[in-house]
Amino acid sequence: MxxxxxxxxxxxxxxxxxxxxxxxxxxxxxxxxxxxxxxxxxxxxxxxDLPEVRQITPAAPAGLPADVQEFTARTAEVERLRADLTSDAAVIVIDGPGGIGKSALAVHGARIVAGRFTDGVIYVDLRGSTAGLAPLAPIEALRHLLRSLGLDGAAVPAGTEEAAARYRSLTAAGDLLVILDNAHDVRQVRPLVPAGRGCRVLITSRDPLATLNNARHPHLGRLDERSYVG
Structure with a gap:
């Protein structure tokens, strides 16, 4: 050979x-x-037995949905979100009423800063307020996150606590942005917060999730009122 x-x-x-x-x-x-x-x-x-072997590097996750074509109505909110995502804030929770544009703002802001997160960006729709669908259970969300980080299906733990521990271990030294869209409550999102100091979590929810630790809680209001405050 x-x-x-x-x-x-x-x-x-x-x-x-x-x-x-x-x-x-x-x-x-x-x-x-x-x-x-x-x-x-x-x-x-x-x-x-090849003349040249190409080294294959696992691709960082890049699971953001498509961005909106134009995003000019919320210039101030976009800039504030960009600043928050590049600060030392580990968790940012954007709350506001349904249909106000929380998800669109989160995706748009994440795309602006995605390049600085060397381990990639993961997006999960938690279905917290989706009509006709039950909110995603924490273990279901953890399975999605762990698969996005490269674990095979058989290697993903079956229980929530073990899966959360594996997730924290894999992200302990990470530089990752996690988007948890449409969250239902604090119990749903708490196991989904990564452990690494370089990681950031951006959450959208109708609930302020006020008891979530180490989080900033900006509120997104209507265009005709003071918006993205907190």
């Missing part, structure tokens, strides 16, 4: 070291792609 397979012992050693770290510190096995590559090296798959 070529040079790539000639370095098989080195590749196998790297995989074993990776597996020891992931199992020992995170309690999870390496992902499917790493396992497939490990098996290919073991069986000396000819597909590895």
């Amino acid at each position: 070529g040079e790539q397979l000639g370095r098989a012992p080195e590749a196998l050693d790297v995989y074993q070291r990776l597996r020891r770290v992931m199992v020992g510190e995170l309690g999870i096995e390496p992902g499917a792609e790493a396992r497939r590559l490990h098996q290919a090296v073991l069986v000396k798959d000819p597909v590895l």
